[in-house]
Amino acid sequence: MRIDIVTIFPSFFDVLDLSLLGKARQTGLIDVRTHDLREFTHDRHRTVDDTPYGGGAGMVMKPEPWGEALDSIVGDAASDALLVVPTPAGEPFTQRVARELAAEEHLVFACGRYEGIDQRVVDHYAGRMRVRLISLGDYVLNGGEVAVMAMIEAAGRLVPGVVGNPESLVEESHEDGLLEYPSYTKPAVWRGLEVPPVLLSGHHGRVAEWRREQQVERTRRVRPELLPDAPEGTEPTA
Numbered sequence: 001m002r003i004d005i006v007t008i009f010p011s012f013f014d015v016l017d018l019s020l021l022g023k024a025r026q027t028g029l030i031d032v033r034t035h036d037l038r039e040f041t042h043d044r045h046r047t048v049d050d051t052p053y054g055g056g057a058g059m060v061m062k063p064e065p066w067g068e069a070l071d072s073i074v075g076d077a078a079s080d081a082l083l084v085v086p087t088p089a090g091e092p093f094t095q096r097v098a099r100e101l102a103a104e105e106h107l108v109f110a111c112g113r114y115e116g117i118d119q120r121v122v123d124h125y126a127g128r129m130r131v132r133l134i135s136l137g138d139y140v141l142n143g144g145e146v147a148v149m150a151m152i153e154a155a156g157r158l159v160p161g162v163v164g165n166p167e168s169l170v171e172e173s174h175e176d177g178l179l180e181y182p183s184y185t186k187p188a189v190w191r192g193l194e195v196p197p198v199l200l201s202g203h204h205g206r207v208a209e210w211r212r213e214q215q216v217e218r219t220r221r222v223r224p225e226l227l228p229d230a231p232e233g234t235e236p237t238a
Ligand SMILES: CN1CCCC[C@@H]1Cn1ccc2ccc(-c3n[nH]c(N)c3C#N)cc21
Pocket: 086, 087, 088, 090, 111, 112, 113, 114, 115, 116, 117, 134, 135, 136, 137, 138, 139, 140, 141, 142, 143, 144, 145, 147
C-alpha cells in the first residue's frame, strides 16, 4: 500500500516512523509519503489560504496549490488512487471504512486547515478518481491531520503482515460488531482485586463463553445500538 499525505504540517506525521507502522514502512509493506502544500505555492509568503467568497469568518484554502500538489501525486489524468478528504461533513469513519481503506493500493489524504479546502478541489478530482469525504466523529477539530493519523493507524494495522498475529485483530472492539471483553494479566491478585476465576481455569471453552458474555454485556451497557437486535433509536443504558 502507498499512502500520500498533503498537509501544511508534514512533520506532524513523523510519528508514523514509530511502532507497527514504522516497521511496516521499513519492510516496504506500507509506503508513506508526506507533501508540504506550501511547496506548491509560488509567492514570497507561500500563501495557501484566502478570504471566503460570500463573506464570513475565517479563511479558505486556495485551490491552486492543492491542484499542483495532487497532480504531482496522481498525475493529470484518471487515477486508481482513492482521495480521502477528512471533514466534519463526511461519512462516519468506522471499522468497516477502515477495512475498506486497508484494501486500497493507493490512498491520498488531503489535510485541510482553516475553514476547509475550496470545494472545487473535491469537484475537480471527483472527475478523475474516487473521492471519499470522511469524518472522524461528531466534534470539530482544527484541521484534518489528527483525523488522517487515526485513519492511517486504523487502516494500516489491518494491512496483512503489519500486525504480527492476525488473530489479535479478530476479537477487538467493533471488529465483530461488539465491544471487546475485559483483559487481565499477572498478578492474579492486585490491590485486593482478583482475576475472574474462569480465566485461571484452563478451560478454553468456558473462557470463550465468558468472554462472549462480557462482550454482549458491555455492548448492551455502553453501546446498545451496536447489538444486532437493537431497535431503532436505542440509547446507552450506562
Ligand atoms: C474548525 N473549522 C471550521 C469548521 C469546519 C472545520 C474547520 C477546521 N477544519 C479544517 C479542515 C478540517 C478537516 C477535518 C476537520 C474535522 N473536524 N472534526 C472532524 N471529525 C474532522 C474530520 N475528519 C476539521 C477541519
